[in-house]
Amino acid sequence: MMNPLRDAWQSIVRRDPLSTDKGKSELVFLNVWLHIHPAKVKKDNLKVKHTFYLGFITFFLFLILVTTGVALMFYYRPHPPQAYQDMKDLQFVVYLGSFLRNMHRWSAHGMVICVFLHMCRVFYTGSYKRPRQFNWVIGVVLFLLTLGLSFTGYLLPWDQLAYWAITVGTNIGSYAPLVGARVRELLLGGHTVGESALLRFYVLHVAVLPAVMTLLTMVHFWRVRKDGGLSRPVWKLKPEKAARLVTIGASDTIAPLTAVPASKDKTYGLMEVVTGKPIFETVSMEEEEDTVFSYPYAFFREGVALLATVATVMAVSMFWKAPLEELANPAKTPNPAKAPWYFLGLQELVSHSALLGGVVVPALAVLALILIPYVDLNPSRRPADRKWAIRAFTLFVVVNVVLIVVGTLFRGPGWAWVPPWVHITGAE
Amino acid sequence: MKRRSFFSWGTAGLVALCSAISVxxxxxxxxxxxxxxxxxxxxxxxGNPADFSFGPPTFLAEEKIFVFRDREKGFAVANAVCTHLGCTVGYFQSDQRFHCPCHGSVFNAEGVVQYGPAPRPLEWFEVTLTRDGQLKVDKDQAVPASYRLMVS
Structure with a gap:
């Protein structure tokens, strides 16, 4: 009786018992879901203080967003005014509707924050440097996609907040020279935010952008893996380590790889022999000692991060409700009309000049972010060697935060300067 | 295949591919x-001219326009859409100016920008009298702020 069951189980997992090293390896590389991991990981990369697991948390928030988003789709019709009625249904009628919507909303905010913090971590540890330059670019695109998903999702409730945030947001785009007005017409499917705009934002939000996001996330992870896992902490880098990073076709000034003898007690699979130097970080024998099996060490920590993320989002969603204002009213602009918080820095700039603040400055900022790994050619990752890069990026972060705080807390009716501790009576 | 024909076919193929992609x-x-x-x-x-009172302008929410009626000068119609980012401006009788709630632009009674980020003055639309005696507004016909329709 036991054997058929054991055989059935073996037919599913097809690996040796996990008590053996071979079993631990096979768990990873014979499993389609786990094989993005290496069979063994560096001990240092598992430490929380090296990465704060921000990339993982961002990905887990994305998973929560997909799950809750699909659930919300069962009760949502992307057409005014049913869209708003469905929001009310979700809030008051649908079992767990309000909770799922809260989870979706707070995860979206959390994802914007975590993606940004993840970018900061990668910058400050210099992890965008060779050979990871292009993965930084993919990361910037993923950041923009996150903002795009947040922006398209923001219209869907079809309340006053949504309507006017999107009216202001899409008008900013129309200031782009030559193509601005055309792009806005394509995006809205019309000249004002109306039923075609709602449908288009819905399709972008639930199909187009998530698909692109998923594909690019796969490329992003794949490249991390191919580049030798997470970049190791700066203080663990040995001086000669930098010289071991070699690129195919690199000049001869870079030291060649030292040949490492094959160990006797290991099994190597030989796929193909080609000439040329590897582009990736290579692991030497003594570094091999610093690694542990992904199972259980990495998987356990990732599981904890996943559970902590889900638990935090659930806890927040129990106590804080996602805002929902009145039905969208094109005739009445709320005062002040504000974009979502992550665009309030942009709105603050736009309040000074729409073309400069809404188009030129953000376009240059994105371009600068993308070019960072190609402009900053300093090979060192030690903070002491890259003072100016760190100062410039810190300035960028501080300016962003200050603009967002000003736009969120210090702007009142008519975009006038109103500190949060001043209460305005009869504002409208 | 000869070298020459390889290149000419290759070029033709490349041109065909690029055209197909652009199309x-x-x-x-x-x-x-x-x-x-x-x-x-x-x-x-x-509506009829008699529907509009003298004094403060009438705001038509659906159409997003202000209808001004002056005893001496007649009718004028202003666009309520701010030229900055498309929010709906409000007209304040107290200071006789338009205020935009989104980014604080202020326009005087002629629609000229007095303060804030708005790049252009508010638009004025042509208003005419139809055969059945009603007022007709055409948003495709911009007119100067001095434009007035006198209805006797």
Whole structure:
């Protein structure tokens, strides 16, 4: 009786018992879901203080967003005014509707924050440097996609907040020279935010952008893996380590790889022999000692991060409700009309000049972010060697935060300067 | 295959491929551009002159316009859409100016920008009298702020 069951189980997992090293390896590389991991990981990369697991948390928030988003789709019709009625249904009628919507909303905010913090971590540890330059670019695109998903999702409730945030947001785009007005017409499917705009934002939000996001996330992870896992902490880098990073076709000034003898007690699979130097970080024998099996060490920590993320989002969603204002009213602009918080820095700039603040400055900022790994050619990752890069990026972060705080807390009716501790009576 | 014919076929193929891609992209953009806009008409009747009072302008919410009626000068119609980012401005009788709630632009009674980020003055639309004695506004016909329709 036991054997058929054991055989059935073996037919599913097809690996040796996990008590053996071979079993631990096979768990990873014979499993389609786990094989993005290496069979063994560096001990240092598992430490929380090296990465704060921000990339993982961002990905887990994305998973929560997909799950809750699909659930919300069962009760949502992307057409005014049913869209708003469905929001009310979700809030008051649908079992767990309000909770799922809260989870979706707070995860979206959390994802914007975590993606940004993840970018900061990668910058400050210099992890965008060779050979990871292009993965930084993919990361910037993923950041923009996150903002795009947040922006398209923001219209869907079809309340006053949504309507006017999107009216202001899409008008900013129309200031782009030559193509601005055309792009806005394509995006809205019309000249004002109306039923075609709602449908288009819905399709972008639930199909187009998530698909692109998923594909690019796969490329992003794949490249991390191919580049030798997470970049190791700066203080663990040995001086000669930098010289071991070699690129195919690199000049001869870079030291060649030292040949490492094959160990006797290991099994190597030989796929193909080609000439040329590897582009990736290579692991030497003594570094091999610093690694542990992904199972259980990495998987356990990732599981904890996943559970902590889900638990935090659930806890927040129990106590804080996602805002929902009145039905969208094109005739009445709320005062002040504000974009979502992550665009309030942009709105603050736009309040000074729409073309400069809404188009030129953000376009240059994105371009600068993308070019960072190609402009900053300093090979060192030690903070002491890259003072100016760190100062410039810190300035960028501080300016962003200050603009967002000003736009969120210090702007009142008519975009006038109103500190949060001043209460305005009869504002409208 | 000869070297020469390889290159000429290759070039032809490349040109064909590029044209196919551009045509497809053009078709995608054209597909996404609606052929019919289900939006309110740009030209519409707003009622009889007698419906509008003298003094403060009448705000028509659906059409997003202000209808001014002056005893001496007659009718004028201003666009309530801010030229900055499309929010609906409000007219304040207290200081006789338009205020935008989004980014604080202020326009005087002629629609000229007095403060804030708005790049252009508010638009004024042509208002005419139809045969059945009603006022008709045409949003496609911009007129100077001095434009007035005198109705006896």
């Amino acid at each position: 497809s992209l053009g078709a995608v953009v054209r597909f996404l551009t609606p052929s019919v806009f289900y939006e309110p008409p740009q030209s519409f009747k707003i």
